[in-house]
Amino acid sequence: MKRAIPVVVLSIAGLVPVWRYEPSVGAATSTAEPASTPSAAGSSSGTVVRGTTIRTEKGPVQVQVTFSGEKITAVKMLQQPNHPQTAAAVPKLVAETLKAQSADIDTVSGATITSEAYKKSLQAAIDSNGASAKTSASPSASAASRTVSGSTVNTQKGPVQVQVAFSGEKITAVKMLQQPNHPQTAAAVPKLIAETLKAQSAKIDTVSGATITSDGYKESLQAAIDAKD
Numbered sequence: 001m002k003r004a005i006p007v008v009v010l011s012i013a014g015l016v017p018v019w020r021y022e023p024s025v026g027a028a029t030s031t032a033e034p035a036s037t038p039s040a041a042g043s044s045s046g047t048v049v050r051g052t053t054i055r056t057e058k059g060p061v062q063v064q065v066t067f068s069g070e071k072i073t074a075v076k077m078l079q080q081p082n083h084p085q086t087a088a089a090v091p092k093l094v095a096e097t098l099k100a101q102s103a104d105i106d107t108v109s110g111a112t113i114t115s116e117a118y119k120k121s122l123q124a125a126i127d128s129n130g131a132s133a134k135t136s137a138s139p140s141a142s143a144a145s146r147t148v149s150g151s152t153v154n155t156q157k158g159p160v161q162v163q164v165a166f167s168g169e170k171i172t173a174v175k176m177l178q179q180p181n182h183p184q185t186a187a188a189v190p191k192l193i194a195e196t197l198k199a200q201s202a203k204i205d206t207v208s209g210a211t212i213t214s215d216g217y218k219e220s221l222q223a224a225i226d227a228k229d
Contacts, residue, residue, distance in 0.1 A: 046066045046067055046068045046073055046074075047066070047067045047068075047129060047132070048064060048065070048066050048067075049064070049065050049066075049067065049125045049128050049129045049132075050062065050063075050064050050065075050078065050125065051063045051064070051065065051120075051121030051122055051123070051124040051125035051128075052120070052121055052124040053079060053121070054117035054118075054120050054121050056081070056113050056114070056116075056117045057113065058081035058083060058086070058113050058114060059079070059080070059081035059082065059083075060079040060080075060081075061077075061079055061080055061081070061114060061117035061118055061121055062077070062078040062079040062080075062121050063075055063076065063077060063078065063118060063121045063122050063125060064076040064077075064078050064125070065122065065125040065126070065129070067129050070129070070130070071101065072097060072098060072101055072126075073098075074098075075093075075094045075097050075098070075122070077090055080114065081113075081114055083114075085110045085111045085114070086111055086114045088108075088110075088111070089108035089110070089111035089114055089115060090114075090118075092108050093105065093108060093115060093118050093119075097122060102126070103119045103120075103122040103123040103126060104198070105119065107119075145165065145166065145167045145172070146165075146166055146228065147163060147164070147165045147166075148163070148164050148166065148224045148225075148227050148228045149161065149162075149163045149164075149177060149224060149227075150162045150163070150164065150219075150220035150221055150222070150223040150224035150227070151219070151220055151223040151224075152178060152220070153216040153217075153219045153220050155180070155212045155213065155215075155216045156212060157180035157182060157185070157212050157213060157216075158178070158179070158180035158181065158182075159178045159179075159180075159216075160176075160178060160179055160180070160213060160216030160217055160219075160220055161176070161177040161178040161179075161220050162174055162175065162176055162177065162217060162220045162221050162224060163175045163176075163177050163224070164221065164224040164225065164228075166228050170200065171196060171197060171200050171225075172197075173197075174192075174193045174196050174197070174221070176189055179213065180212075180213055182213075184209045184210045184213070185210055185213045187207075187209075187210070188207035188209070188210035188213055188214060189213075189217075191207050192204065192207060192214060192217050192218075196221060201225070202218045202219075202221040202222040202225060204218065206218075
């Protein structure tokens with residue numbers, strides 16, 4: 001009986017290390033966390049819009065633009081010609097776009113075809129983003145918008161009158177209410193409107209071959225701008 005006592009004591013002593021270290025292993029396991037997975041770039045920080053695919057003799061060109069509101073934050077080429085000059089031109093075109101915040105950028109020397117197609121696809125994406133922004137505009141923003149008709153300007157070619165949409169002080173759209181029924185006028189009007197939206201004023205160039213219509217347009221446009229105030 002006396003000999004049995006040391007055996008029991010030693011058995012208990014042998015279990016002590018197990019009791020001592022087992023909890024620490026369990027603690028380490030419970031505090032381990034899986035590595036976080038980064039989210040896709042731009043998935044929640046902007047609106048991604050694809051421009052139209054422009055077919056060229058060198059190959060198709062298409063851009064994808066990321067916007068934060070109306071600001072261009074990134075441009076990605078989805079399609080481009082497999083050509084060294086194109087590869088060299090694309091970074092320059094993207095850099096100029098981010099700087100200018102528009103498609104009104106210079107053509108890259110040696111890559112004229114790609115540059116022109118790039119600008120067309122880019123402009124399509126910008127227009128699409130603008131249309132989406134107008135559709136999702138809040139009621140308060142819509143309330144700040146108004147449409148003003150300019151005066152009718154009688155010219156020897158016929159009457160000219162424009163209607164201008166404003167959002168605050170910004171000209172957002174121009175519509176022809178009256179214009180001469182003439183091919184040169186029909187060709188000139190889109191150019192006049194594009195220049196108006198760019199300049200945000202009636203101080204724009206006269207379209208060659210449509211001087212009379214251009215002058216009538218600018219006079220009616222200025223009247224609309226003055227009337228909104």
